[in-house]
Amino acid sequence: MICRASSANAQPQESTSTSAVPEKPTYLSEGESQVWDILKAEFSPTQLLVQDISGGCGSMYGIEISSEKFRGLNMLKQQRLVNAALGDLMKEWHGVQLKTRVP
Numbered sequence: 001m002i003c004r005a006s007s008a009n010a011q012p013q014e015s016t017s018t019s020a021v022p023e024k025p026t027y028l029s030e031g032e033s034q035v036w037d038i039l040k041a042e043f044s045p046t047q048l049l050v051q052d053i054s055g056g057c058g059s060m061y062g063i064e065i066s067s068e069k070f071r072g073l074n075m076l077k078q079q080r081l082v083n084a085a086l087g088d089l090m091k092e093w094h095g096v097q098l099k100t101r102v103p
Contacts, residue, residue: 020046021040021044021045021046022040022045022046022047022048024036024037024040028050029052029056029058031052031058031061032050032051032052032061034089035050035061035063035086035089036048036050038085038086038089039063039065039082039085039086042085043065043067043069043070043081043082043085044067044068044069045065045066045067046066046067046068046103047064047065047066047101047103048064048065048066049062049063049064049065050062050063051063053097054094058092058093059092059093059094059095060093060094060095060096060097061093061096061097062096062097063082063096063097063098063099064098064099064100064101065082065098065099065100065101066100066101066102066103067100067102067103068102068103069081070100070101070102071102075100078100078101079098079100082098082100083098
């Protein structure tokens with residue numbers, strides 16, 4: 001797989017709202033958008049950041065997500081929920097940096 005340099009106009013995909021589900025940024029790549037849609041539908045996050053950190057080829061993503069669905073779960077269980085939601089999509093990746101938290 002050949003990675004291309006990421007767009008110079010790319011910006012972090014994050015919402016700073018703490019109560020509402022964040023709006024999907026318009027500058028997401030196709031891969032980032034797919035991950036965003038899955039996580040938003042599954043977790044109704046209060047904060048969500050999805051960023052292709054592989055240089056643009058979609059082989060590694062950085063994900064930060066805050067959701068009430070994580071309340072009462074330890075970090076390992078939270079991350080397993082995210083892994084399960086992304087399922088087969090993650091099998092195509094070389095890696096993921098995942099940070100989960102409760103709002």
